[in-house]
Amino acid sequence: MERQLSNTIDAALQVIADAVRDVDGSKRWSVHLLIDPTLADPLSLLEAEGRERVRVSISRTLMSEAHCPYLVPVREVGRDPLIDAALDRAMCEVEGNSSVPPGARSVCAFIASRVSAIEIARSLARRAAVSSGGERRLFRFWDPRVMDLLPQFISFDEIRNLVAPVERWCWIARDGRAEVLELADASPASGPHRPLDPGRFMNFGRINKVIDSLNLDSASYRKIDCAKIDRDIRAGERRWRLQTEYEMVSYALHRHLVGDHFDDDDEVRHLMESAVQKGDSPIVALESLSEQFWASFSGRQGL
Known part of the structure; x- marks a missing residue:
């Protein structure tokens, strides 16, 4: 089992490395780890407490400040032990061998963008607040188990608008395989931005x-x-x-x-x-x- 898990981590690491690598420096993007501390905050376990956190400050009427997700900068794949530790943690969560309840995920994504972490966080916070029947609700689209489902329910343009200005969004699916959304090379979405109808996602859980x-x-x-x-x-x-x-x-x-x-x-x-x-x-x-x-x-x- 340990060897199989190791092989799975290696395969996921390669997929993520290929997705976020800036070979010639033309991308000029930075890469961040997206953490959701709602049920457990793994950062101390990942030995990365000294790194700056940029909180996705969602309205307190929807989520307490302590539970808001946050971004942590990571360096190049293969040269940053935090990436390996985070992937190991993500795989343990997939397998149900972690401190979080079965099905819960704290290591959510590796994301790449040319804009600052503060700008990314502000955009993600705006997208997390959706309206349904005149009420504001929380849409936890960054959760890997939500990301697993989204491509079957909304278009590529809608996904891109949801996570913009992120250009690469990588996560570990429920079967342990790395998934990648390559968003930078897509042509601009046509027409004005329309908020997503949360009724489309009410059955995700x-x-x-x-x-x-x-x-x-x-x-x-x-x-x-x-x-x-x-x-x-x-x-x-x-x-x-x-x-x-x-x-x-x-x-x-x-x-x-x-x-x-x-x-x-x-x-x-x-x-x-x-x-x-x-x-x-x-x-x-x-x-x-x-x-x-x-x-x-x-x-x-x-x-």
Whole structure:
């Protein structure tokens, strides 16, 4: 396991190095590590306490100052032990072998930009505040588990506008592979900037819980349609008036594992409708079905 993790870190390090390297000095950008200290601040563990921090100062009505993410400067890949330590920490968080709760991430990204860290921080703070139904809400787009999903939900131009003026955004995906957004070479977005509708991302936490439950290997994870999981959750809300996160995640899992129309089966539908009529959860009723039932169901469906 240690050798496999080491190989994964080496591969991620190479990807990030290639992404942020300024070979001939023409880029003239600086590289920063983006840390989210909400659940745990790893900087002391990374032996980088003496480095300057530039806080992404999000409105205190949305996030306490102590929990705001911050930027830390890093030097050239291969010559800065902080980069290696941060990557090791990120991999431990992916594997669930760290002090943060499973699924949480404190090492969020390596970013490169030609502008100052202060300007980057100001821009990220502005983008973190979104409006929904007349209310201001926090959009934690820097979280790697959010970044994993974004490309399936918004366009490249929308992502670029979201993270501007960053020109390279690198993070470790849930399967331990390094992901890179190369933003500097893109042509300018057309038309005026439009704020993102947070309603498009309201199920991101639930989608991640569905993927967590599936426990997919890297190849299977790379093929999963996260937008479909979102549609499945919304379908369950509409049809069965699902209210809790547990209900929505369970319903989406059933659609993924059993089939989109599993609840059109007469027996399943009757059981769920009876629960609703009694004021009970249709998902509790659904989960009362035995393995024998589902084996028989699969046989009838030719699964």
